[in-house]
Structure formats: structure tokens, C-alpha cells
Amino acid sequence: MNWKALAYLMLITATIAGAAVVVGTVYRQGSTAVPQWPDLVRPGDLSAKHAFLSGKCETCHTPLRGVEASACIACHATDAVTLARQSTAFHSTIQSCAACHVEHQKAVRPTRMDHDALIAIGRSNRLEQSGKPPDAHWLSSLLNKSPVGAETLDCFSCHSNRSPHRDLFGRECADCHLTATWKIAGFKHPSPSSSECAQCHQAPPSHYMGHFHMVSKRVARQEHARVEQCYLCHQTDAWNDIRGVGWYKHH
Ligand code: HEC
Ligand code: HEC
Ligand code: HEC
Ligand code: HEC
Ligand code: HEC
Ligand code: HEC
Ligand code: HEC
Incomplete structure (x- = not known):
């Protein structure tokens, strides 16, 4: 073995050992045990309302497992305002948070609605629960079971209160609406002189x-x-x- 190979071997060994010490320490004592560690791996500042957790990364990050919904739920299980609104009442049972609540973007409020995430969460949960009756699962009531792979969400269950149409257009909002906006491209209101x-x-x-x-x-x-x-x-x-x-x- 020449000196160059030996040097590389030592460097690699030292790196792995160092990383192991850091990981081990953080695992046992939390992220603040290693000075500057949070600054080195922090992808961006936390949102304003979570800024008080900046020194306590492990309240959200479980070592080796990443961000688990249970960490969020521990603090947010009883958000009465969210549970009381028709469109966000699904929070009482949902077991996944990160897709719609993106962190580490500092000034940006960490909430955006992602209907595709809702479908994906429903699908993966159903895979996990295969074997049990399908309606044992929280989202099955929200998903219309249409041809395989083409599930759509039951818009009515979350948005009927918002509908300006009362009972005239029925419950199948998705016949006319997409999820990005309530506006419908190309819709032009009939003339004010219409009698219809x-x-x-x-x-x-x-x-x-x-x-x-x-x-x-x-x-x-x-x-x-x-x-x-x-x-x-x-x-x-x-x-x-x-x-x-x-x-x-x-x-
Ligand atoms: C309020 C909860 C919360 C706190 C506190 C928090 N994070 Fe995060 N962090 C998240 C979420 C949510 C993600 C996105 C995870 C995902 O997409 O699965 C994330 C992602 C990351 C990532 C990208 C890698 C990954 O796991 O996806 C790093 C690195 C990270 N955080 C480091 C930190 C550090 C360092 C701290 C402490 C200064 C910290 N975080 C504190 C919620 C938090
Ligand atoms: C240690 C407790 C704690 C943990 C863990 C925690 N939060 Fe929070 N979160 C708070 C507090 C406190 C607030 C501010 C509440 C308020 O002002 O009414 C907050 C605010 C929020 C807000 C509103 C933000 C805004 O700007 O309006 C959202 C959304 C949120 N948290 C989602 C999450 C998600 C998702 C996770 C998991 C990745 C999480 N929280 C983890 C305590 C926590
Ligand atoms: C499919 C998207 C989605 C998922 C998944 C999701 N949320 Fe939300 N969440 C929202 C939306 C949309 C709001 C309402 C924001 C508004 O009305 O401005 C909200 C509101 C909240 C609020 C009230 C604070 C605020 O921003 O108004 C908290 C706290 C919260 N969610 C926590 C969670 C937690 C914890 C989880 C996981 C157990 C979770 N959410 C999963 C979309 C989601
Ligand atoms: C599990 C509940 C849920 C289901 C099912 C659902 N949505 Fe939503 N949707 C929400 C939430 C939460 C928001 C965020 C705004 C709010 O709080 O009302 C939202 C927002 C929207 C918006 C407004 C977007 C914007 O930014 O202005 C549209 C349009 C929309 N949904 C259409 C639909 C349609 C069409 C369907 C059926 C294919 C559907 N939604 C199914 C919960 C749901
Ligand atoms: C004879 C005249 C008249 C006819 C016909 C009439 N309206 Fe009205 N409508 C009014 C007046 C005046 C008001 C405002 C004062 C009130 O509440 O009576 C009103 C109010 C409303 C409002 C607002 C209610 C609120 O609570 O803010 C709506 C929506 C409405 N009308 C829809 C309709 C529709 C749809 C039709 C046909 C199916 C209709 N109206 C037929 C006179 C009429
Ligand atoms: C037969 C077609 C049709 C159906 C079904 C339908 N809508 Fe609409 N909706 C429309 C049209 C057309 C508009 C006007 C769009 C525009 O102005 O670009 C509209 C507008 C809306 C708006 C925006 C109102 C405003 O001006 O702010 C909301 C919210 C809405 N619909 C909700 C719903 C909900 C919820 C359902 C299901 C319960 C539903 N719609 C079913 C055709 C439909
Ligand atoms: C082909 C269907 C159709 C016909 C016919 C029609 N409208 Fe509309 N109108 C809509 C839709 C869809 C919307 C947007 C959703 C909503 O606000 O109800 C709308 C919106 C409105 C609004 C705005 C409501 C608000 O609060 O912003 C008024 C006012 C209105 N229409 C009055 C009338 C009157 C008066 C007539 C008859 C002269 C008429 N419409 C004929 C479909 C129609």
C-alpha cells in the first residue's frame, strides 16, 4: 500500500468515525449537544410560529426516522378552529402532515392545500390497510371509487358549504370544477337580459x-x-x- 492510499484510508476512517460520533451524540442528547450542528444541516429558517423550536430540532425530527406526523399531532391534536371548519375537519384523522405543511421556508406561512397529496395519502394508507374492510379507513368516505387508479376526491364532503349553487347542480362538483381554482376557464355569464x-x-x-x-x-x-x-x-x-x-x- 503506498502512502497516498494510506492517507485516503485514514481520511475515510476519520470521517466515518466523526460522523458516527456526531450521529450517536445527537441521537442520545439531542441536536444542541453538538455546537453549530443545527446551523450546518439546517435547510432554512423555521416559520415564524415555529421559530421557538429552532434549538429543539428533535421535537419534529425523530432520529433515524425523520419527521413523523405523531410529533406534529402531539402539539396540534386539538386545534378547535381547524377541526370546526368543513374543509379542514379531515385533520381529526389524517396521519400525514408534511406535504401540505412545508417547513424551513422562514417567512412563508407553512400551509398550502395540496389535493394531490390528499389522494396520495389515501392511496398509501389503503395499501397499508389492505386486508381490512375498505371503509375502515378514514379517507374511503372521501374517495369516490371510480375505475382502478382514477380515484377522485369527494369534493362535496369538504366543500358543500362553499357552493353558491345550493341544490341546483348536484353533488358532483368535479363534473365542472378542478382543484386549482373555482374559476372555470371559458365560462361566460349569460346576458343580463336573459330570462333563464x-x-x-x-x-x-x-x-x-x-x-x-x-x-x-x-x-x-x-x-x-x-x-x-x-x-x-x-x-x-x-x-x-x-x-x-x-x-x-x-x-
Ligand atoms: C416544526 C417542526 C420542525 C422543526 C422544529 C425542525 N424541522 Fe427540519 N423539517 C421539518 C419538516 C416538516 C421537514 C420536511 C420533511 C419531509 O419532507 O418529510 C424538515 C426537513 C428538514 C431537513 C431536510 C431533510 C429531511 O429530513 O427531509 C433537514 C436537514 C432539517 N429539516 C433539519 C432541521 C434542523 C437542523 C432543525 C433544528 C434547527 C429542524 N430541522 C427543526 C420540520 C421541522
Ligand atoms: C412543540 C410543539 C409543536 C410541534 C412539535 C409542532 N408545532 Fe406547529 N405550532 C406550534 C405552536 C405553539 C404554534 C403557534 C400556534 C398559534 O399561534 O396559535 C404552531 C403553529 C403551526 C401552524 C400555523 C402556522 C402559521 O404561520 O399560521 C401550522 C400549520 C403548524 N404549526 C403545523 C405543524 C406541523 C405540520 C408540525 C410537524 C411537522 C408541527 N406543527 C409541529 C407548536 C408545535
Ligand atoms: C392535504 C393537505 C393537508 C394535510 C395532509 C394536513 N393539513 Fe393541516 N391544514 C391544511 C389546510 C389547507 C389548512 C387550513 C389553512 C387555512 O385555512 O388557511 C390546515 C390547517 C392546519 C393548522 C391550523 C393552522 C393554520 O395554518 O391555519 C394546523 C395546526 C395544522 N393544519 C396541522 C396539521 C397537522 C399536524 C397535520 C398532520 C397530522 C396536517 N395539518 C395535515 C392542509 C393539510
Ligand atoms: C378532505 C377535504 C377536501 C376534499 C375532499 C377536497 N378539498 Fe378542495 N380544499 C380543501 C381545503 C382544506 C382547501 C383550502 C381552502 C379552504 O380551507 O377551504 C381547499 C381548496 C380548494 C379550492 C380553492 C383553491 C384556491 O386556492 O382558491 C378549490 C377550487 C377546491 N378546493 C376544489 C376541490 C375540488 C374540485 C374537489 C374534488 C375533486 C376538492 N376540492 C376536494 C379540502 C378538500
Ligand atoms: C319580486 C322581485 C324579486 C324576485 C322575483 C326575486 N327576487 Fe331575489 N331579492 C329581491 C329583493 C328586493 C332582494 C333584497 C331584499 C330582500 O331580501 O328581500 C332580494 C334578495 C335576493 C338575494 C340575496 C339574499 C340575501 O340574503 O342576501 C338572492 C340570492 C336572491 N334574491 C336571488 C333570487 C333568485 C335566484 C330569484 C329567482 C329564482 C329571485 N331572487 C327572485 C327581489 C326579488
Ligand atoms: C354544472 C356545473 C357545475 C357544478 C356541478 C358545480 N359548479 Fe360551481 N360553478 C360553476 C360555474 C360555471 C361557476 C362560475 C365559474 C366562473 O365564474 O369562472 C361556478 C362557481 C363556483 C364557485 C365560485 C363562486 C364565486 O364566484 O366565488 C364555487 C365556490 C363553486 N362553484 C363551488 C361548487 C361546489 C362546492 C360544487 C359541488 C357541490 C359545485 N360548485 C358544482 C359550475 C358548476
Ligand atoms: C347558465 C347558468 C346561469 C344563468 C342562466 C344565469 N346565471 Fe348568474 N351565475 C351563474 C354562475 C355559475 C355564477 C357564479 C356562481 C355563483 O355565484 O352562483 C353566477 C353568478 C351570478 C351573480 C353573482 C353572485 C355573486 O354573489 O357574486 C349574480 C348576481 C347572478 N349570477 C345573477 C343572474 C341573473 C339575474 C340571471 C338572469 C338574468 C342569471 N344570473 C343567469 C350562472 C348563471
Whole structure:
């Protein structure tokens, strides 16, 4: 063995030993046991609300296993605001966090909705649970079982409260909508002089009560209009901009 090979061998041995000591120490005592270690491997500053954990990497990173959902859940299991909203109520059962909550981007709030991640999480969980009945799993109720590999999410279960269509367009939001935006490319609203309004718009419940005769008809000065004749009283820019009358303020 010549001197060059020997030097390389020593260098490699020292590197491996050094790394082993660092890993061992961090494993036993946490990341702060090795000075500057967090700075060397930190990919970017934590988000503002997690900044208080900057010296405690191991609250999220389990040595050898990486970031596990259980670490996040330990602090966040009872976020009442999130659990109370229809679209985020799925947090009560989800067991995976990182795809939608990306850390180490400093000023960026660590939350973005990723519908594809939702599908992927559902799929991998179902693989893990194969053998058990499919509806034993939390996401199976959210996934429409369509032809193999082409599952789509049940938009209605998370977004029915947001729907402006009331019951007119049914539950299959995905027939018309994608997940990136509620806007639909190419959709152009029918003309304000259309009389077909009721095909696409359902009147609010108050229009089927005494309120319609006592208030709505009088405000719109359309004493003989029927509810289905929206176009006699309404325009297409806003429901409170009453035709021939102007902006109606609620009291
Ligand atoms: C609030 C939780 C949290 C804290 C505290 C935290 N991290 Fe992270 N870190 C994450 C998440 C989430 C990821 C992305 C992991 C993934 O994609 O699976 C990550 C990724 C990383 C990565 C990229 C490699 C990997 O595992 O994907 C490194 C390196 C890292 N963190 C180092 C640190 C260090 C060093 C500290 C302490 C200064 C720290 N982290 C503190 C949540 C945290
Ligand atoms: C040691 C406890 C702790 C751990 C572990 C922890 N967090 Fe947090 N997290 C907090 C606290 C405290 C806040 C601030 C809450 C507030 O201000 O209402 C917070 C805030 C957040 C926010 C809101 C951020 C914002 O800017 O609005 C999200 C999202 C979040 N955490 C997700 C996670 C995820 C995902 C993990 C796991 C990778 C995690 N947390 C791990 C304690 C923790
Ligand atoms: C499929 C994407 C997705 C997954 C997976 C996910 N979340 Fe969320 N999470 C969100 C969205 C979207 C919000 C609502 C943010 C908003 O309304 O601005 C949210 C809100 C939160 C909040 C409230 C703070 C905030 O930013 O409003 C916390 C805390 C949180 N999630 C923690 C977790 C934890 C812990 C996990 C894993 C057990 C997890 N999330 C998994 C998408 C996800
Ligand atoms: C498990 C619950 C869940 C399911 C299922 C789901 N979403 Fe969402 N979606 C969310 C959450 C959470 C957000 C973030 C905004 C919010 O808090 O409402 C969101 C946001 C959106 C947005 C707004 C995007 C933006 O940034 O403006 C659209 C559009 C959307 N979803 C469409 C769909 C469609 C279409 C489906 C069915 C294919 C679907 N979603 C299925 C939970 C869900
Ligand atoms: C028959 C087709 C169709 C179906 C089904 C449908 N929508 Fe829509 N939706 C539309 C059209 C068209 C628009 C207007 C899009 C635009 O302005 O670019 C719209 C707009 C919206 C908007 C945006 C409203 C605004 O102006 O801010 C939301 C939110 C929405 N739909 C939710 C839903 C939900 C939730 C479902 C399922 C319960 C659903 N939609 C089912 C056609 C549909
Ligand atoms: C082919 C279907 C269709 C017809 C016909 C139609 N609309 Fe719409 N209209 C929509 C859709 C879809 C939206 C966007 C989703 C929503 O806000 O309901 C919308 C939005 C609106 C809005 C905006 C609501 C808001 O709060 O931003 C008003 C006001 C409105 N329409 C009034 C009318 C009136 C009045 C008529 C009849 C002259 C009419 N529409 C005819 C489909 C239609
Ligand atoms: C006779 C006139 C008249 C007819 C017909 C009519 N509306 Fe109205 N509508 C009003 C007036 C006036 C208001 C505002 C004051 C009120 O609440 O009565 C109103 C309010 C509304 C609002 C806002 C409600 C709220 O709570 O903010 C919506 C949405 C609406 N109408 C939809 C419709 C639709 C859809 C139709 C047809 C299916 C229709 N209206 C038919 C006069 C009418």
C-alpha cells in the first residue's frame, strides 16, 4: 500500500468515525449537544410560529426516522378552529402532515392545500390497510371509487358549504370544477337580459316566505312578480343591486 492510499484510508476512517460520533451524540442528547450542528444541516429558517423550536430540532425530527406526523399531532391534536371548519375537519384523522405543511421556508406561512397529496395519502394508507374492510379507513368516505387508479376526491364532503349553487347542480362538483381554482376557464355569464336565471340560480329561503310579499316585492316595485322571475327584480352583477331601484341595504 503506498502512502497516498494510506492517507485516503485514514481520511475515510476519520470521517466515518466523526460522523458516527456526531450521529450517536445527537441521537442520545439531542441536536444542541453538538455546537453549530443545527446551523450546518439546517435547510432554512423555521416559520415564524415555529421559530421557538429552532434549538429543539428533535421535537419534529425523530432520529433515524425523520419527521413523523405523531410529533406534529402531539402539539396540534386539538386545534378547535381547524377541526370546526368543513374543509379542514379531515385533520381529526389524517396521519400525514408534511406535504401540505412545508417547513424551513422562514417567512412563508407553512400551509398550502395540496389535493394531490390528499389522494396520495389515501392511496398509501389503503395499501397499508389492505386486508381490512375498505371503509375502515378514514379517507374511503372521501374517495369516490371510480375505475382502478382514477380515484377522485369527494369534493362535496369538504366543500358543500362553499357552493353558491345550493341544490341546483348536484353533488358532483368535479363534473365542472378542478382543484386549482373555482374559476372555470371559458365560462361566460349569460346576458343580463336573459330570462333563464332560475335555471342556474335558486332563490334564498326568504323568497318562499311572507318576506317575499311583505318586503322583496315592494322594494323591487314588482307587486305581481313570481319568485321564478328573478330577472324582473335582479341584475347579474350583485343580488342586492335591484333592477331599476339600486343598491338595497339590509337593516
Ligand atoms: C416544526 C417542526 C420542525 C422543526 C422544529 C425542525 N424541522 Fe427540519 N423539517 C421539518 C419538516 C416538516 C421537514 C420536511 C420533511 C419531509 O419532507 O418529510 C424538515 C426537513 C428538514 C431537513 C431536510 C431533510 C429531511 O429530513 O427531509 C433537514 C436537514 C432539517 N429539516 C433539519 C432541521 C434542523 C437542523 C432543525 C433544528 C434547527 C429542524 N430541522 C427543526 C420540520 C421541522
Ligand atoms: C412543540 C410543539 C409543536 C410541534 C412539535 C409542532 N408545532 Fe406547529 N405550532 C406550534 C405552536 C405553539 C404554534 C403557534 C400556534 C398559534 O399561534 O396559535 C404552531 C403553529 C403551526 C401552524 C400555523 C402556522 C402559521 O404561520 O399560521 C401550522 C400549520 C403548524 N404549526 C403545523 C405543524 C406541523 C405540520 C408540525 C410537524 C411537522 C408541527 N406543527 C409541529 C407548536 C408545535
Ligand atoms: C392535504 C393537505 C393537508 C394535510 C395532509 C394536513 N393539513 Fe393541516 N391544514 C391544511 C389546510 C389547507 C389548512 C387550513 C389553512 C387555512 O385555512 O388557511 C390546515 C390547517 C392546519 C393548522 C391550523 C393552522 C393554520 O395554518 O391555519 C394546523 C395546526 C395544522 N393544519 C396541522 C396539521 C397537522 C399536524 C397535520 C398532520 C397530522 C396536517 N395539518 C395535515 C392542509 C393539510
Ligand atoms: C378532505 C377535504 C377536501 C376534499 C375532499 C377536497 N378539498 Fe378542495 N380544499 C380543501 C381545503 C382544506 C382547501 C383550502 C381552502 C379552504 O380551507 O377551504 C381547499 C381548496 C380548494 C379550492 C380553492 C383553491 C384556491 O386556492 O382558491 C378549490 C377550487 C377546491 N378546493 C376544489 C376541490 C375540488 C374540485 C374537489 C374534488 C375533486 C376538492 N376540492 C376536494 C379540502 C378538500
Ligand atoms: C354544472 C356545473 C357545475 C357544478 C356541478 C358545480 N359548479 Fe360551481 N360553478 C360553476 C360555474 C360555471 C361557476 C362560475 C365559474 C366562473 O365564474 O369562472 C361556478 C362557481 C363556483 C364557485 C365560485 C363562486 C364565486 O364566484 O366565488 C364555487 C365556490 C363553486 N362553484 C363551488 C361548487 C361546489 C362546492 C360544487 C359541488 C357541490 C359545485 N360548485 C358544482 C359550475 C358548476
Ligand atoms: C347558465 C347558468 C346561469 C344563468 C342562466 C344565469 N346565471 Fe348568474 N351565475 C351563474 C354562475 C355559475 C355564477 C357564479 C356562481 C355563483 O355565484 O352562483 C353566477 C353568478 C351570478 C351573480 C353573482 C353572485 C355573486 O354573489 O357574486 C349574480 C348576481 C347572478 N349570477 C345573477 C343572474 C341573473 C339575474 C340571471 C338572469 C338574468 C342569471 N344570473 C343567469 C350562472 C348563471
Ligand atoms: C319580486 C322581485 C324579486 C324576485 C322575483 C326575486 N327576487 Fe331575489 N331579492 C329581491 C329583493 C328586493 C332582494 C333584497 C331584499 C330582500 O331580501 O328581500 C332580494 C334578495 C335576493 C338575494 C340575496 C339574499 C340575501 O340574503 O342576501 C338572492 C340570492 C336572491 N334574491 C336571488 C333570487 C333568485 C335566484 C330569484 C329567482 C329564482 C329571485 N331572487 C327572485 C327581489 C326579488
